[in-house]
Amino acid sequence: MANAQRSRYSIAVDTMGGDRGAAEVVRGVALALKEFKDIDEIILVGPKRMLEQMLKKVDLNKDRRLTIHHASQVVEMSEKPIQALKQKKDSSLVRSIELVKEGRAGAVVSLGNTGALMAGATLKLRPVKGIERPALATVIPSHKHHFLLIDAGANPETTGLQLAHNAILGNIYYKSILPNKNPRIGLLTIGSEEGKGTERIATAHEHLKKISHKINYIGPIEGFDTFKNVADVVVTDGFTGNCVLKSLESCFTTLSGFLKKELGATPFRQLGAVLSKGAFTAMKDQLSPEHYSGAPLLGINGLVLKTHGSSNRKFIRSAIRIANEGLRDDLTKKIQKGIAEGNAIVEESEAPAKA
Amino acid sequence: MANAQRSRYSIAVDTMGGDRGAAEVVRGVALALKEFKDIDEIILVGPKRMLEQMLKKVDLNKDRRLTIHHASQVVEMSEKPIQALKQKKDSSLVRSIELVKEGRAGAVVSLGNTGALMAGATLKLRPVKGIERPALATVIPSHKHHFLLIDAGANPETTGLQLAHNAILGNIYYKSILPNKNPRIGLLTIGSEEGKGTERIATAHEHLKKISHKINYIGPIEGFDTFKNVADVVVTDGFTGNCVLKSLESCFTTLSGFLKKELGATPFRQLGAVLSKGAFTAMKDQLSPEHYSGAPLLGINGLVLKTHGSSNRKFIRSAIRIANEGLRDDLTKKIQKGIAEGNAIVEESEAPAKA
Structure with a gap:
């Protein structure tokens, strides 16, 4: 498979910040890879050595669809979002978002600090043209x-x-x-x-x-x-x-x-x-809520899904499925098009459009 | 009992506008009178002849604590509040509020159109000094x-x-x-x-x-x-x-x-x-919700309780109990005092106080 294609459908999974620890996230990833054969690549973001050991335990250390992207820091649930983003540039949360920004991945799934995830995604990936603020669905x-x-x-x-x-x-x-x-x-x-x-x-x-x-x-x-x-x-x-x-x-x-x-x-x-x-x-x-775990932050350039901090492996599997389907469905492009069309209609009727 | 005392503790009950009809309201009133001996007076507001017949049926036509105040019109649930208030001046809802305004009653209990009740009470009884808008609790x-x-x-x-x-x-x-x-x-x-x-x-x-x-x-x-x-x-x-x-x-x-x-x-x-x-x-x-049915519109000069349109007799009884306790407890006076004190503290720290 071409590398560009692979990147477009790749899903970065922030392994840190969940209440049950990275091992549970890795088990969720294992479930997803087993069940959804059309997943191209999952990039596990977190401490490399620790993740390698966890993968061994679930016999996934040789799965070609898995990559590890090292990140040394963790944004805790209780941290103030903007402060955390500034101080923890090598956190799994920030690194995951950056993978999408760089085009290395198409989506992020994270269990971590909601405020930091939303702020980081909005600042780094920017809202879709024509939108002022993204929304959580x-x-x-x-x-x-x-x-x-x-x-x-x-x-x-x-x-x-x-x-x-x-x-x-x-x-x-x-x-x-x-x-x-x-x-x-x-x-x-x-x-x-x-x-x-x-x-x-x-x-x-x-x-x-x-x-x-x-x-x-x-x-x-x-x-x-x-x-x-x-x-x-x-x-x-x-x-x-x-x-x-x-x-x-x-x-x-x-x-x-x-x-x-x-x-x-x-x-x-x-x-x-x-x-x-x-x-x-x-x-x-x-x-x-298992089947639809993973709330996407819609209206930014990239697919960012937040799942509950207490998510177990099944919830994580579902979030990865939704991310994969969103990528296959070209969700971000559809949103860009839908917003442009909507704004054109509103602006046509009243120039300039004011809320 | 002195007439002034009686008026202060009198409760006007809007008998019309509930989903179950006036007969159910009258039965709720009967329960309240039987159970709460310290109720001074209930003024039933609605079509006089109809109410007299209903009272006979429940053997209350000779109860000295009951008065009927005639009102010929009904504000329907679907009516627009301000329009209804203007067009239906002889409605049981408007008349009930006016009884409080005139000092003939201390409280209103109504099952009717929430918007009309809140707008009517606010316009006719006015917010307590120092408050801009009342709130429903x-x-x-x-x-x-x-x-x-x-x-x-x-x-x-x-x-x-x-x-x-x-x-x-x-x-x-x-x-x-x-x-x-x-x-x-x-x-x-x-x-x-x-x-x-x-x-x-x-x-x-x-x-x-x-x-x-x-x-x-x-x-x-x-x-x-x-x-x-x-x-x-x-x-x-x-x-x-x-x-x-x-x-x-x-x-x-x-x-x-x-x-x-x-x-x-x-x-x-x-x-x-x-x-x-x-x-x-x-x-x-x-x-x-039976025991605490009746949501008061707090912050106006008078006690106005809204109960659900579908309230049965037990819910109506509870609303009357709450109205009676509110009157005995001098709720409106306490609110006037509480707001004045609160505003004084806020204003002292920042002159003038802005929200």
């Missing part, structure tokens, strides 16, 4: 229906135009990873009346109506609608999106724990729980 | 620990100073209804580092630090923390609060339905569900 699993939330926290102070860009980004990404070629795009607000909410919502709504021949914009939606299979892509600002996402996680974790405790409280209930175990397993399977 | 039930979310949707574009006011309002209300005299106040943001989030969060944080000898301000919290018993009062803007609250409701409803369906899917599971029924009942009891 995350799949929220639900009953029968998963939906995409964008922005989950990259850009807390989003303008109306930036919200419209989030819609374009979400539309393209959704089509790339979920089997629905015309996802319904809803704009999250309070009260579904047209024009209700804030000024930026009204501006975003106007923009989205203009590009509704390009995307399937269904209009404003309320929080009530999120889990109701009304919209496939829920568009919001990074502040609201982050608060909604994390509150949902917090609620789910607390209530699952509560139910578990209550089910174990008496022998009767314990027996009941055993008999109805299938129901809980079915729910767990359906609601596990 | 709602209790979110959780495992072992309920927390108060403020603002749940009244003021979508909240400034830093307004967020600090929400904290003061939430603190006073929490102490009035929940058995904790020093509630922990958290400021909802993305990332718990100091200064992270948006500019208004940074401003609110500075204000709150200054008044932290008056309230138990624990600092910024993330969505992850909401259900973790970290804070008793979660302070946020009306846009984020509304999106978080309604997404949680949407998630809970969808997943409860999912679990129910899965538990009924096979005879084994059905049997299991019967055996472990106690666990589900315990959860339902703990998580029911």
Whole structure:
């Protein structure tokens, strides 16, 4: 295979910074390589000697699709992003992003410090032409229906135009990873009346109506609608999106724990729980974020996926799969094209376009 | 009892606009009168003749604590708030608010159009001196620990100073209804580092630090923390609060339905569900919003409680209880005092105070 081709589809995996250590990341990589034969190359970024030893343990030290790229430092979860980027130039996180910048890789998968990853990727890879701020997209699993939330926290102070860009980004990404070629795009607000909410919502709504021949914009939606299979892509600002996402996680974790405790409280209930175990397993399977772990930072020149710091090997495998599919699907090019088209329509109707 | 005293503690109940009709509201009133002997007077606001007949049915037509105040119109759920207020001056919603304005009642309980209730109450009763916008406070039930979310949707574009006011309002209300005299106040943001989030969060944080000898301000919290018993009062803007609250409701409803369906899917599971029924009942009891139904619009001159349009008699009873306790506790006076004190501290440190 030509080297250029190989670089374009190569995935840099930041092996450091996850809660379970680099060994778990390496095991996730092993799963991915075994399962997805069309992966060209995975570049493990981290301390060379340590990684070599880990590869030996999983019998991957001679896999031709694996390369190690040495990095001596680790950005810790608790570090301040900008400071960490400045002080840890030889960290696995910074080196991984640089591999994409240099054209040595097409994508990064990282479990590390979210703020540092987003800031580093934005500064080094730069936003796509026509976009001011990238957005984090995350799949929220639900009953029968998963939906995409964008922005989950990259850009807390989003303008109306930036919200419209989030819609374009979400539309393209959704089509790339979920089997629905015309996802319904809803704009999250309070009260579904047209024009209700804030000024930026009204501006975003106007923009989205203009590009509704390009995307399937269904209009404003309320929080009530999120889990109701009304919209496939829920568009919001990074502040609201982050608060909604994390509150949902917090609620789910607390209530699952509560139910578990209550089910174990008496022998009767314990027996009941055993008999109805299938129901809980079915729910767990359906609601596990495993299959769509890896939230991409969309709208930059390159594919950067953040997976949860606590991700196990299965989550890491899924993130690598999504990165690989995104590269095969030319996600970044599609985004560049989609944004250019969207901006042209908005600018045509009002010169100059203001959010 | 002196008439003035009676008016001060009187509760106007808007009988129209709920999904279950006025008869259910009347039954809720009957429950409240039976259970809470210290209620002085409930003024039922709605069509006089209809209400008289309903009272006969529940044997309340001779209860001396009941008065009917005639109103011929109904504000529907779907109506635009400002338009409805202008066009339906003889609606039960408008008349109920006017009873407080005229000093004939101390509080309003309504199941009707939230937007119209908030706009009407704000315009007619006016915000408390020193406050620009009122905030909607709602209790979110959780495992072992309920927390108060403020603002749940009244003021979508909240400034830093307004967020600090929400904290003061939430603190006073929490102490009035929940058995904790020093509630922990958290400021909802993305990332718990100091200064992270948006500019208004940074401003609110500075204000709150200054008044932290008056309230138990624990600092910024993330969505992850909401259900973790970290804070008793979660302070946020009306846009984020509304999106978080309604997404949680949407998630809970969808997943409860999912679990129910899965538990009924096979005879084994059905049997299991019967055996472990106690666990589900315990959860339902703990998580029911029944005991704290009624979200007050805090920061106006008067006590206005909104309860869910679908509230049944038990929810209505609880809302009346909360209204009665709020009146007995002199909630509005406490709020006036708390805001004046808070503003004085903020203004002292920076003249003039800007949000």
